[in-house]
Amino acid sequence: MSGSVSPLAPKTFAEMPALRGVRMATAAAGIKYKNRTDVLMMLFDRPASVAGVFTRSKCPSAPVDHCRQNLPGGIARAVVVNSGNANAFTGKKGREATRLTAEAAAKAVGCSEAEVFLASTGVIGEPLDATKFAGVLDELAASATQDFWFEAAKAIMTTDTYPKVATRSAEIGGVKVAINGIAKGAGMIAPDMATMLSFVVTDADIAPAALQALLQAGVEPTFNSVTVDSDTSTSDTLMLFATGAAAGDGQAKVEDAADPRLDGFRAALDDLLRDLALQVVRDGEGARKMVEVTVEGAENDAAAKRIALSIANSPLVKTAVAGEDANWGRVVMAVGKSGEMAERDRLAIWFGDIRVAVEGERDPAYSEAAATAVMQGETIPIRVDIGLGSGRATVYTCDLTKEYVEINGDYRS
Amino acid sequence: MSGSVSPLAPKTFAEMPALRGVRMATAAAGIKYKNRTDVLMMLFDRPASVAGVFTRSKCPSAPVDHCRQNLPGGIARAVVVNSGNANAFTGKKGREATRLTAEAAAKAVGCSEAEVFLASTGVIGEPLDATKFAGVLDELAASATQDFWFEAAKAIMTTDTYPKVATRSAEIGGVKVAINGIAKGAGMIAPDMATMLSFVVTDADIAPAALQALLQAGVEPTFNSVTVDSDTSTSDTLMLFATGAAAGDGQAKVEDAADPRLDGFRAALDDLLRDLALQVVRDGEGARKMVEVTVEGAENDAAAKRIALSIANSPLVKTAVAGEDANWGRVVMAVGKSGEMAERDRLAIWFGDIRVAVEGERDPAYSEAAATAVMQGETIPIRVDIGLGSGRATVYTCDLTKEYVEINGDYRS
Numbered sequence: 032m033s034g035s036v037s038p039l040a041p042k043t044f045a046e047m048p049a050l051r052g053v054r055m056a057t058a059a060a061g062i063k064y065k066n067r068t069d070v071l072m073m074l075f076d077r078p079a080s081v082a083g084v085f086t087r088s089k090c091p092s093a094p095v096d097h098c099r100q101n102l103p104g105g106i107a108r109a110v111v112v113n114s115g116n117a118n119a120f121t122g123k124k125g126r127e128a129t130r131l132t133a134e135a136a137a138k139a140v141g142c143s144e145a146e147v148f149l150a151s152t153g154v155i156g157e158p159l160d161a162t163k164f165a166g167v168l169d170e171l172a173a174s175a176t177q178d179f180w181f182e183a184a185k186a187i188m189t190t191d192t193y194p195k196v197a198t199r200s201a202e203i204g205g206v207k208v209a210i211n212g213i214a215k216g217a218g219m220i221a222p223d224m225a226t227m228l229s230f231v232v233t234d235a236d237i238a239p240a241a242l243q244a245l246l247q248a249g250v251e252p253t254f255n256s257v258t259v260d261s262d263t264s265t266s267d268t269l270m271l272f273a274t275g276a277a278a279g280d281g282q283a284k285v286e287d288a289a290d291p292r293l294d295g296f297r298a299a300l301d302d303l304l305r306d307l308a309l310q311v312v313r314d315g316e317g318a319r320k321m322v323e324v325t326v327e328g329a330e331n332d333a334a335a336k337r338i339a340l341s342i343a344n345s346p347l348v349k350t351a352v353a354g355e356d357a358n359w360g361r362v363v364m365a366v367g368k369s370g371e372m373a374e375r376d377r378l379a380i381w382f383g384d385i386r387v388a389v390e391g392e393r394d395p396a397y398s399e400a401a402a403t404a405v406m407q408g409e410t411i412p413i414r415v416d417i418g419l420g421s422g423r424a425t426v427y428t429c430d431l432t433k434e435y436v437e438i439n440g441d442y443r444s
Numbered sequence: 445m446s447g448s449v450s451p452l453a454p455k456t457f458a459e460m461p462a463l464r465g466v467r468m469a470t471a472a473a474g475i476k477y478k479n480r481t482d483v484l485m486m487l488f489d490r491p492a493s494v495a496g497v498f499t500r501s502k503c504p505s506a507p508v509d510h511c512r513q514n515l516p517g518g519i520a521r522a523v524v525v526n527s528g529n530a531n532a533f534t535g536k537k538g539r540e541a542t543r544l545t546a547e548a549a550a551k552a553v554g555c556s557e558a559e560v561f562l563a564s565t566g567v568i569g570e571p572l573d574a575t576k577f578a579g580v581l582d583e584l585a586a587s588a589t590q591d592f593w594f595e596a597a598k599a600i601m602t603t604d605t606y607p608k609v610a611t612r613s614a615e616i617g618g619v620k621v622a623i624n625g626i627a628k629g630a631g632m633i634a635p636d637m638a639t640m641l642s643f644v645v646t647d648a649d650i651a652p653a654a655l656q657a658l659l660q661a662g663v664e665p666t667f668n669s670v671t672v673d674s675d676t677s678t679s680d681t682l683m684l685f686a687t688g689a690a691a692g693d694g695q696a697k698v699e700d701a702a703d704p705r706l707d708g709f710r711a712a713l714d715d716l717l718r719d720l721a722l723q724v725v726r727d728g729e730g731a732r733k734m735v736e737v738t739v740e741g742a743e744n745d746a747a748a749k750r751i752a753l754s755i756a757n758s759p760l761v762k763t764a765v766a767g768e769d770a771n772w773g774r775v776v777m778a779v780g781k782s783g784e785m786a787e788r789d790r791l792a793i794w795f796g797d798i799r800v801a802v803e804g805e806r807d808p809a810y811s812e813a814a815a816t817a818v819m820q821g822e823t824i825p826i827r828v829d830i831g832l833g834s835g836r837a838t839v840y841t842c843d844l845t846k847e848y849v850e851i852n853g854d855y856r857s
Contacts (some may be wrong), residue, residue: 088780090788120776120788122805155773156806219760219777260759262774263781346673346759347632347852354853360568361675363533364632367503368676375503375533392535393569431759432853433846439760440767440845
């Protein structure tokens with residue numbers, strides 16, 4: 032954990048209500064950190080539907096392999112998460128550690144190992160001593176409570192400077208349901224999917240296949256559209272669980288993601304995912320400004336997103352933002368290097384509401400003072416019109432500061 | 445120009461001999477900088493063969509467009525280069541500026557505008573006032589001398605902390621020929637092709653098509669294998685000229701790049717290009733360490749290069765190098781995010797001669813002290829064996845330091 036809280040941190044945190052059907056507990060197992068919690072256990076009172084999306088890294092962590100293997104079962108009873116060690120690139124020892132942890136959790140909960148999901152975050156390549164879990168999981172299972180979301184978010188932090196929580200509610204067929212989520216960043220954040228870890232739970236009664244479809248659609252404009260440093264983690268894990276407790280209020284189980292009864296739920300879920308994803312960006316390592324890059328007029332949406340990511344990941348754009356320099360020439364550079372169709376003489380660029388370039392050159396009405404005023408804000412909107420088609424995408428990132436270099440150069444985070 | 449010289453700067457500069465058939469002069473035209481030269485004119489006594497490779501940006505500068513248009517003619521009589529303004533994204537005004545400059549140069553030299561080549565480096569998006577050239581080109585053409593290479597290299601610098609020069613000699617059919625080159629960096633450096641600007645001249649007599657083939661082959665393992673910050677310039681220009689003066693010593697003109705008489709010349713040219721490209725990396729903005737990333741055992745050479753670039757461009761790898769942290773987990777991350785075939789359990793990683801990881805986990809003999817000792821050197825060799833095939837590539841980069849953020853955040857460079 033860094034010493035000082037991000038200047039972009041939320042002024043207040045969401046009040047996290049208890050959510051029926053799930054309980055949590057945390058422990059300080061001394062995996063790497065001292066004097067803080069580093070293990071989270073999440074328990075479902077009854078088998079919950081589960082959906083998940085994971086890193087596209089070709090070298091995923093052992094817990095990611097474990098979750099991918101269990102996901103087709105569609106049922107979760109417990110989740111165990113640790114911070115301080117990613118259990119990635121740990122070979123056979125890593126697989127042994129996930130096996131031991133799942134076994135201990137299954138025993139503590141009284142379920143099958145196939146119903147246990149795992150996630151680890153922290154240093155890559157150091158063996159994870161799973162015996163550190165053995166002593167605490169029984170105790171965690173016994174002491175878990177519903178009203179523990181904020182503590183849960185704190186236990187999974189690494190270089191995060193604040194815990195990330197969000198809550199929403201919706202109606203399914205006239206029955207009120209809730210959605211709670213937690214996430215952690217804060218570096219090695221790039222699509223797809225830029226979250227490191229996030230766990231979202233609803234008390235709605237939704238079948239696993241429908242839940243998976245909802246999550247896959249929801250992740251695209253949210254966690255898959257944020258980047259801190261273009262570096263994709265080996266551990267990225269976003270899981271969505273449905274405890275089904277709302278069935279007790281008469282909510283009829285939804286089997287199909289296209290069911291119109293899910294419209295309100297889908298909107299609430301997407302909104303919550305966006306909230307958590309932006310909290311991750313706003314806590315990007317060393318971040319002092321948030322940048323919202325919108326590309327429109329591209330050949331298609333995928334091209335627009337690639338151009339937006341080229342801008343959002345450009346060190347020269349990000350350092351210019353850090354320096355409050357309205358250096359739109361670097362935006363041109365990033366469009367040009369993206370490899371996507373672009374015609375210099377059709378490009379237009381805005382910083383906030385200030386159009387700085389149009390038709391391949393500086394806007395005739397360009398005002399350095401007006402552009403600089405935009406750069407001095409906390410959120411920097413950059414908009415580019417490619418002028419070729421109707422493709423559109425928005426991507427979120429933060430600036431690149433000396434603090435990012437310090438955080439990542441000065442110790443093994 | 446930055447205040448202090450890169451710690452990786454050469455201890456001594458090459459003595460640059462005069463090269464028959466080419467003369468140079470520089471001027472201080474006040475394009476952006478004060479109290480320094482910012483215009484270089486290069487003149488060929490007789491029509492020289494010309495070859496060139498340029499940025500792959502979709503938004504190239506007006507001078508790049510100009511050069512591409514003239515290149516098929518194969519003949520050069522003059523080159524005009526300015527620093528301080530890239531004449532990029534300057535629309536019709538930019539094209540008008542290149543036309544005016546080419547016209548003035550052609551008049552000063554007494555040649556066709558199609559025989560004039562142009563390059564500009566500096567800020568993107570600001571109109572370049574070409575009338576600033578008008579007054580100086582006549583004078584430069586009149587005063588140009590052969591013995592002016594070092595001054596030429598100085599006139600094209602922007603954020604470079606030292607001028608980049610190199611010289612080699614070779615024999616073609618028993619006749620001695622020379623090759624001289626200059627280059628500038630120092631940010632917005634990424635394949636392809638990471639040079640910003642470089643001009644190489646030989647007195648050999650080689651036809652344009654052969655020269656172009658030599659240059660295209662030579663650029664791949666050199667300028668196309670260096671990256672400072674993954675940002676590709678709109679202005680990248682590497683040109684190779686052959687004055688043909690060696691014909692006076694009896695060198696028979698070479699028409700075909702495959703001619704075995706060119707073997708020694710090719711080797712000397714490739715070596716000079718490598719020398720200049722590495723000088724660019726060693727002057728990367730804020731650089732304190734050079735990093736040499738070698739990937740072997742990949743599916744093929746192209747895959748090896750993509751993996752090597754993924755490592756070399758990773759902010760987390762580059763900050764770890766800056767912090768002298770042997771954080772090989774980040775190398776695993778960068779392999780994983782490259783999208784290329786890789787199997788965790790076959791990977792092996794070395795820092796210098798120290799194998800830090802093997803068969804998907806930390807090397808059993810891993811010594812933090814030994815790995816850290818490698819990181820404390822000035823050049824950091826990182827080697828990765830993917831263990832799948834025989835693809836191989838080496839890429840050169842530098843570390844990412846607070847100084848990079850400062851240089852690019854604190855003023856419009």
